[in-house]
Amino acid sequence: VMAVRDFRDLLIWQRAMSLAGDIYSISADFPVIEQFGLTSQIRRSAVSVPSNIAEGHGREAPREFARFLRIARGSLAELQTQLLLAEQFSYCTSERSASLYESIDELSRMIRGMQKSLDSQLAAHD
Numbered sequence: 649v650m651a652v653r654d655f656r657d658l659l660i661w662q663r664a665m666s667l668a669g670d671i672y673s674i675s676a677d678f679p680v681i682e683q684f685g686l687t688s689q690i691r692r693s694a695v696s697v698p699s700n701i702a703e704g705h706g707r708e709a710p711r712e713f714a715r716f717l718r719i720a721r722g723s724l725a726e727l728q729t730q731l732l733l734a735e736q737f738s739y740c741t742s743e744r745s746a747s748l749y750e751s752i753d754e755l756s757r758m759i760r761g762m763q764k765s766l767d768s769q770l771a772a773h774d
Contacts (some may be wrong), residue, residue, distance in 0.1 A: 649745065655705040659760045664698035664720070665707070671727065680765050690730040696723035697755070714766040717759050718723050724756050 655661050671694035678687045702728045705715025731748055734740050 649708070655702040656704060658701060660755065660762060661698050661701045661705075663751070663755050663758065664701055667748070667755060668694040668698055670748055670751065673730075674740055674744060675734075678734065682739070686730060686737070687732060690734065692728065693727040693730060695721050697722070697727070700757075710766045710769050714763055714770070718762045721756055721759050721763075722754050724759075728752050732757075 649674045652658060655740075668691075671690055675687045677688050700720040700723065704713040704720075707713060707716070728749065731740075731745050731752075735742055735745055
C-alpha cells in the first residue's frame with residue numbers, strides 16, 4: 649500500500665475527479681438554455697466532491713477531514729438529484745446515466761468507509 653503524501657494519492661479523490669470529468673462530458677450535451685441552470689448546477693456539485701475531499705485532507709486534522717467528507721457526500725446526493733432531473737427533462741438517457749449512478753453510489757460508500765475510519769481514530773483519542 650502506497651503512503652498518502654497528499655490528497656492526490658487518495659483513491660476517493662481520484663474517483664471523484666473521474667466522476668467530475670464524466671459529468672462535464674454528459675452535461676456538454678444539455679440544451680444551451682440550461683447553461684446557467686442545470687448544466688451549471690450539476691457541474692458545481694460534481695466539482696464540489698473532489699474539492700471538499702482535497703480541502704478536508706489539507707486541513708491535516710481528522711475531525712476537519714471527516715466534516716469535509718460529509719460535505720462531499722452531500723454534494724454526491726445533490727449530483728444524483730440533478731442527474732435524475734436531467735433524465736426527467738430528457739437531457740440524457742437512463743442508459744447513459746446508469747454508469748454515473750453506479751459511480752456515485754460506489755464513491756459514496758468509499759467516502760463513508762473513510763469517515764468510519766476517521767471516526768474510530770477520533771474515538772480512540774477521546
